[in-house]
Amino acid sequence: MTPLFFTTPRTARYLSLGEPGPAIEHVWVCLHGHDQPTADLAEQLRNLDTPERLLLLPEALSRHALARTNGEEPRTGAAWFAPDSLLADLADLSTYLDSLTKEILAKCAPGTPVTVIGFGHGAAAACRWLAGTTVDYIRLIMCAPVFPIEIDRRATLVALPERPVLVISTTNDAYTRETIGEGLMQDLLDVGLSAQQRIVDSGPLPLAALGASAPV
Structure with a gap:
């Protein structure tokens, strides 16, 4: 049977x-990885939490309970997209992230700069969102x-605006060798984007990884 789609709030x-x-x-705007609780992402970003910077951590729409061991508190994971509903999921996440980001920016000073950072699958979600959004941003950071x-991937990167891209790779990734940036950096350069790569240990993101020119 072929699934049918129905749009609902x-x-x-x-x-x-x-x-x-x-x-x-x-x-x-900080997009978590696949099944990564937003609280865990907040811990990774603790070095960026300063009075002049607002960190916005949206949770993906497909929420589900994570497996837990005895005595562990309930934890929720979320996914940005599913393989068999990719186009619908991508449309939903774009509508969601557009609306949320614009609502937050409307409460800040006009022209407040926006940086987008995505972890794991959140990096792919960020690229698909930014390829079609009207939200202006100054830089994209992709972590693992x-x-x-x-x-x-190539078609997605081609559609991105000409903004600087930083790829942060971890020394002991939890996904595949793709997270160390092999192929991705070449794709970024091939489509004409200004891209840099830095290697860091896993854990909270160090400010030094963001470069001297990062907005701090």
Whole structure:
């Protein structure tokens, strides 16, 4: 049988590290990896949590309970897309991220710069979103990025605006060798994007990995 689709409103969840307002100088939209709880992502980003920076952590719409051991508190994971509903999921995430980001920016000073950072599958989700969004951003950061085989990586990168891209690779990735950036950097350069790569240990993201020119 062929599944049919029906569009219905969804209630999304997100974390905000910082309060939107005129004192905010930078907004970072931070997309978690596959099944990564937003609280875990917040821990990875603790070095970026400063009074002048607002960290916006949207949770993907496909939520589900994660397996837990005895005595462990319930934990929720979420996925940005599923292989058999990719186009619908990508359309939903674009609508969701557009609306949420614009609502936050409307409460900040006009022209507040936006950085987008994606982890694992969140990097692929970020690229698909930014390829079609009207939200202006100054830089894309991809941490241990993973592009599922269902997503045409080269075609996605071609559609990105000409903004700097930083690829952060980990020394002991938890996915595949794709996360160390082999092939991705070449694709980025081939499509004409300004791209750099840095290698870091796993754990909280160090400020030094973002480069001297990063908005801090």
